[in-house]
Amino acid sequence: MWALRRRPTNQIDYWGGGTFRRVLEIYHEPAEISVQQDGPAERVSLLVNVTAHSLPRSARKEVKDQLERMLGLRRDLSSFYRLARQDPKIAPLVEEFRGLKPPRFPTVFEAVANGIACQQLSLLVGVLLLGRLAGKYGQAIGSAGVALRSFPSPEDLSGARSDSLRAMGFSGHKAEFLLALASKQRHANLDLEKLECGDNKTALEFLEQLPGIGRWTAEYVLLRGLGRLNVFPGDDVGARNNLARFLGRRKPLDYEGVRRAVAKWQPYAGFVYFHLLLARIRDAGWMNGTKVESVGLQQRAA
Numbered sequence: 001m002w003a004l005r006r007r008p009t010n011q012i013d014y015w016g017g018g019t020f021r022r023v024l025e026i027y028h029e030p031a032e033i034s035v036q037q038d039g040p041a042e043r044v045s046l047l048v049n050v051t052a053h054s055l056p057r058s059a060r061k062e063v064k065d066q067l068e069r070m071l072g073l074r075r076d077l078s079s080f081y082r083l084a085r086q087d088p089k090i091a092p093l094v095e096e097f098r099g100l101k102p103p104r105f106p107t108v109f110e111a112v113a114n115g116i117a118c119q120q121l122s123l124l125v126g127v128l129l130l131g132r133l134a135g136k137y138g139q140a141i142g143s144a145g146v147a148l149r150s151f152p153s154p155e156d157l158s159g160a161r162s163d164s165l166r167a168m169g170f171s172g173h174k175a176e177f178l179l180a181l182a183s184k185q186r187h188a189n190l191d192l193e194k195l196e197c198g199d200n201k202t203a204l205e206f207l208e209q210l211p212g213i214g215r216w217t218a219e220y221v222l223l224r225g226l227g228r229l230n231v232f233p234g235d236d237v238g239a240r241n242n243l244a245r246f247l248g249r250r251k252p253l254d255y256e257g258v259r260r261a262v263a264k265w266q267p268y269a270g271f272v273y274f275h276l277l278l279a280r281i282r283d284a285g286w287m288n289g290t291k292v293e294s295v296g297l298q299q300r301a302a
Helices: 059-071 078-085 091-096 108-118 123-137 162-168 172-186 192-197 200-208 215-224 237-247 255-265 269-284
Strands: 014-016 019-026 029-038 045-052 140-143 146-149
Touching (some): 029 140, 108 192, 108 215, 237 269, 255 269
Antiparallel strands (some): 019 029, 140 146
């Protein structure tokens, strides 16, 4: 869950008391999903509760499909563990976080929105902006006295204005890019989900043609939106720093340096990205709640 949450200030993906909670839009209606793990490690089950005002029986499959996507439940990682056992450098890290599944956003649109929000900012600030966006435009559902909100779909953003997003802290360009993409998706001029069917090269070329999306955002979407585990976003400053620290490099890595460094872990370089992220979260003390991250508006993407 921490590989999905990334920061303790995440107001969309809730984690506490061994329970994951999130509002998903199922057939355009908000549904609060509550997930708990049960059973011994060798026979783990996930207990899922769905709270909604009204959903058809067919919603059960939709919820199941979305959770399997978000939580990486159907990914076969046996070949990754064989690779890790043969590499003394990553073997201890992989063993420490054994059981990690590669997370994905429930929609490619949400992955793109996350990428745009976090451009040239610290991840903390990007997550804060996304929480504000959900708080204003996401669909709400109440449970136990707390109203949770979904991440807004393109349809939810139909009445949003650029100045409203700027008031939340988005730059003018980011607000315009995000609303333009939502409008195109809403009016069927763009179908980001079709990227699932293309290879990495096709998907990257398509994404980089869209306004506001460069190489970093495109690779981020491939990894976190499409689940391409061979993609390590080489322009991600935080990921570069995590990798350099892990490898004991004194000098910072550039894009080509990252590509060369992770080549030996292919086709799972992107999955190593998640392990390095968890190591950063562990070192920061956020997993056990011993520390709280403070907002630093001058920080760069982490």
